[in-house]
Amino acid sequence: xxxxxxxxxxxxxxxxxxxxxxxxxxxxxxxxxxxxxxxxxxxxxxxxxxxxxxxxxxxxxxxxxxxxxxxxxxxxxxxxxxxxxxxxxxxxxxxxxxxxxxxxxxxxxxxxxxxxxxxxxxxxxxxxxxxxxxxxxxxxxxxxxxxxxxxxxxxxxxxxxxxxxxxxxxxxxxxxxxxxxxxxxxxxxxxxxxxxxxxxxxxxxxxxxxxxxxxxxxxxxxxxxxxxxxxxxxxxxxxxxxxxxxxxxxxxxxxxxxxxxxxxxxxxxxxxxxxxxxxxxxxxxxxxxxxxxxxxxxxxxxxxxxxxxxxxxxxxxxxxxxxxxxxxxxxxxxxxxxxxxxxxxxxxxxxxxxxxxxxxxxxxxxxxxxxxxxxxxxxxxxxxxxxxxxxxxxxxxxxxxxxxxxxxxxxxxxxxxxxxxxxxxxxxxxxxxxxxxxxxxxxxxxxxxxxxxxxxxxxxxxxxxxxxxxxxxxxxxxxxxxxxxxxxxxxxxxxxxxxxxxxxxxxxxxxxxxxxxxxxxxxxxxxxxxxxxxxxxxxxxxxxxxxxxxxxxxxxxxxxxxxxxxxxxxxxxxxxxxxxxxxxxxxxxxxxxxxxxxxxxxxxxxxxxxxxxxxxxxxxxxxxxxxxxxxxxxxxxxxxxxxxxxxxxxxxxxxxxxxxxxxxxxxxxxxxxxxxxxxxxxxxxxxxxxxxxxxxxxxxxxxxxxxxxxxxxxxxxxxxxxxxxxxxxxxxxxxxxxxxxxxxxxxxxxxxxxxxxxxxxxxxxxxxxxxxxxxxxxxxxxxxxxxxxxxxxxxxxxxxxxxxxxxxxxxxxxxxxxxxxxxxxxxxxxxxxxxxxxxxxxxxxxxxxxxxxxxxxxxxxxxxxxxxxxxxxxxxxxxxxxxxxxxxxxxxxxxxx
Numbered sequence: 001x002x003x004x005x006x007x008x009x010x011x012x013x014x015x016x017x018x019x020x021x022x023x024x025x026x027x028x029x030x031x032x033x034x035x036x037x038x039x040x041x042x043x044x045x046x047x048x049x050x051x052x053x054x055x056x057x058x059x060x061x062x063x064x065x066x067x068x069x070x071x072x073x074x075x076x077x078x079x080x081x082x083x084x085x086x087x088x089x090x091x092x093x094x095x096x097x098x099x100x101x102x103x104x105x106x107x108x109x110x111x112x113x114x115x116x117x118x119x120x121x122x123x124x125x126x127x128x129x130x131x132x133x134x135x136x137x138x139x140x141x142x143x144x145x146x147x148x149x150x151x152x153x154x155x156x157x158x159x160x161x162x163x164x165x166x167x168x169x170x171x172x173x174x175x176x177x178x179x180x181x182x183x184x185x186x187x188x189x190x191x192x193x194x195x196x197x198x199x200x201x202x203x204x205x206x207x208x209x210x211x212x213x214x215x216x217x218x219x220x221x222x223x224x225x226x227x228x229x230x231x232x233x234x235x236x237x238x239x240x241x242x243x244x245x246x247x248x249x250x251x252x253x254x255x256x257x258x259x260x261x262x263x264x265x266x267x268x269x270x271x272x273x274x275x276x277x278x279x280x281x282x283x284x285x286x287x288x289x290x291x292x293x294x295x296x297x298x299x300x301x302x303x304x305x306x307x308x309x310x311x312x313x314x315x316x317x318x319x320x321x322x323x324x325x326x327x328x329x330x331x332x333x334x335x336x337x338x339x340x341x342x343x344x345x346x347x348x349x350x351x352x353x354x355x356x357x358x359x360x361x362x363x364x365x366x367x368x369x370x371x372x373x374x375x376x377x378x379x380x381x382x383x384x385x386x387x388x389x390x391x392x393x394x395x396x397x398x399x400x401x402x403x404x405x406x407x408x409x410x411x412x413x414x415x416x417x418x419x420x421x422x423x424x425x426x427x428x429x430x431x432x433x434x435x436x437x438x439x440x441x442x443x444x445x446x447x448x449x450x451x452x453x454x455x456x457x458x459x460x461x462x463x464x465x466x467x468x469x470x471x472x473x474x475x476x477x478x479x480x481x482x483x484x485x486x487x488x489x490x491x492x493x494x495x496x497x498x499x500x501x502x503x504x505x506x507x508x509x510x511x512x513x514x515x516x517x518x519x520x521x522x523x524x525x526x527x528x529x530x531x532x533x534x535x536x537x538x539x540x541x542x543x544x545x546x547x548x549x550x551x552x553x554x555x556x557x558x559x560x561x562x563x564x565x566x567x568x569x570x571x572x573x574x575x576x577x578x579x580x581x582x583x584x585x586x587x588x589x590x591x592x593x594x595x596x597x598x599x600x601x602x603x604x605x606x607x608x609x610x611x612x613x614x615x616x617x618x619x620x621x622x623x624x625x626x627x628x629x630x631x632x633x634x635x636x637x638x639x640x641x642x643x644x645x646x647x648x649x650x651x652x653x654x655x656x657x658x659x660x661x662x663x664x665x666x667x668x669x670x671x672x673x674x675x676x677x678x679x680x681x682x683x684x685x686x687x688x689x690x691x692x693x694x695x696x697x698x699x700x701x702x703x704x705x706x707x708x709x710x711x712x713x714x715x716x717x718x719x720x721x722x723x724x725x726x727x728x729x730x731x732x733x734x735x736x737x738x739x740x741x742x743x744x745x746x747x748x749x750x751x752x753x754x755x756x757x758x759x760x761x762x763x764x765x766x767x768x769x770x771x772x773x774x775x776x777x778x779x780x781x782x783x784x785x786x787x788x789x790x791x792x793x794x795x796x797x798x799x800x801x802x803x804x805x806x807x808x809x810x811x812x813x814x815x816x817x818x819x820x821x822x823x824x825x826x827x828x829x830x831x832x833x834x835x836x837x838x839x840x841x842x843x844x845x846x847x848x849x850x851x852x853x854x855x856x857x858x859x860x861x862x863x864x865x866x867x868x869x870x871x872x873x874x875x876x877x878x879x880x881x882x883x884x885x886x887x888x889x890x891x892x893x894x895x896x897x
Contacts, residue, residue, distance in 0.1 A: 356383025663696025
């Protein structure tokens, strides 16, 4: 008995030693363990896993218990160089309670994980690589040793039982986009507004690692609150080592702005997000508040539908790339949509889709400004069309899909719209034959419906056949054949095709039998008036409640040039090809008819040739050629134009000038230059321009305006009223941007004037002498003006001495030659009048017409000095020109009278 008692005591002691000794060792280890001493190894392991620089500012701590709590503060995960934000993520504090014994099995069971103030920035780098992609082969940060070697031993499994987030922020920065500043200007980088998800509270709790997870989220999306609540399967199925098991259940409800979305069902393989069978049910009493979740630019596109109900079942893809979508039903009740589109209301809406391999059925009814609105029809199957539109490749084993068909009809009052036809191969958007038609009594009455002002074109009929030439698919080529458009204002037809891709190619043939351009322009919508209290149109912007100071911006210097320095859109010519033929039988504008208008434009590899440009204008034919080589560096432009006889009146009305003119003008031009702006082209201009007219009549106000713009004193041509033009002719030759005026003669009933000089188109400097004539001693004498300054700011002054010497000599000759004191003085000074003026009407017209024939001016005397039909200052006309010329010549007149 004693021996048995002794043995029992020894056994208890042995068991105590076996149990208590390890516990004592563990206790001593925990008491002496300093996790902060492993901080460099922890940082190196994190950098090796994330391929990012990692820092921990605070100490690593671990509490002493059977459920240790590990904590750290000041954690930062940096971005590689080149990103806008230095850090990918920062975390003020992290705490993790872990189960101790599973660590011996290389299993990390986190019983409770707390993240405090996490901040995550998601953005794209300079090469377009997002910072959240952790490259598997990315180089490790230098100086950490993380790039050498790898973690030894088997990979540890991770399981999570409970997690909570306090005050977290995730910011997504979209990639910068190239946005053109203005038409013809190079694009500039624009930074879109970021998307911000702020998580005020996130909790996920489970009774055990294998129990369902209870989720509760309180967050804001771009400042708009929403909540998520419900249950899912255990997190261990997502992060732990358990790969199999029963389907993972899902029952979540997302709520925000009065709307609810409930997702129920299960997922067979939650890690791979595969094998799911989910049912979606969304309800919204009003759709308009949900616009707060959309980007700011798209918020106005969401109609305020009422009593919206959406149901659908989602399953894994069945042979394609899209999920299996079945039993789709979208309904809406009676809705007042006036806030979205003026005068629009909905009575009912019902859209059903049994499956993606079947047709969608649409039925909509309502009213628009007191008229019935409806849309009915079927189209399908929609699945292959959606996949093709998204660019998803068709699976190699895919079974050919049946033909896509569409038959949809819409009505807005008396306006009717129809689309009928189909596609032979919907998976490629190919084999398209779709008849489109519309009849619209008044296009302007649809303005409120489409959300933008429309022209008041009436009695419109449109029809055409939409195809994809050669069966290439709408993603590659789109064409509209048998196009016919008729209205009260125009009638035209033709066909066009557009090949899409990196370099689009447009082919078009358009023939218009009639175009009433006056009626078309008159029916265009009027510009919207500026809203009171807003800047624009002279209105001042409303004062801000608390104006914030802004840094002073550099003031751009004003453009000193009259010829624009704005870059021309040559990049558009390099970006596309085309071949467009346009013919117009009759175009009516401002009471005049323009017939047989023709233009053929060919664009290939950045070279645009428009040949011919021709037409019968009211006064005669016009023809020309335009050539633009945008592929050259710098781009070059050449214009050849011939207008042997066109009426000036319609052109003046087109330019907004006084249009009472009966003159017929001849114009010949062959001009070319190179540069990226109009000013650059003018600076290199070469060629000739000739403009002339004879035996016509123009308005005196227009003539005076033109002469004033040239630097002559106001009123030189008298007041408003008819002015007889015996002749006007000018010839300008340009070489390397220097324009020389070889001829300039104006013979009118109010003024006779000649001139010459140069215009430097690079500097826009003027060096021109104008010689209006005045009456001296019973004869006409040209008195010279010097026009200097620039095209934008011309100035008049004293002409060069040689010009005045000739005027004085002519005056001396006419006042008695050598028999008078004045005549003797001019002869002793060596001044002698020139021979017949080279600027007679005949010589100036010959230069301006560049060898082409034209009518001769009448021989009846008009202004002073213009009576012999070509004397230009030596004629026998008597009497002063109506409206005496004022200016420096008055001084000379006072000497001679």
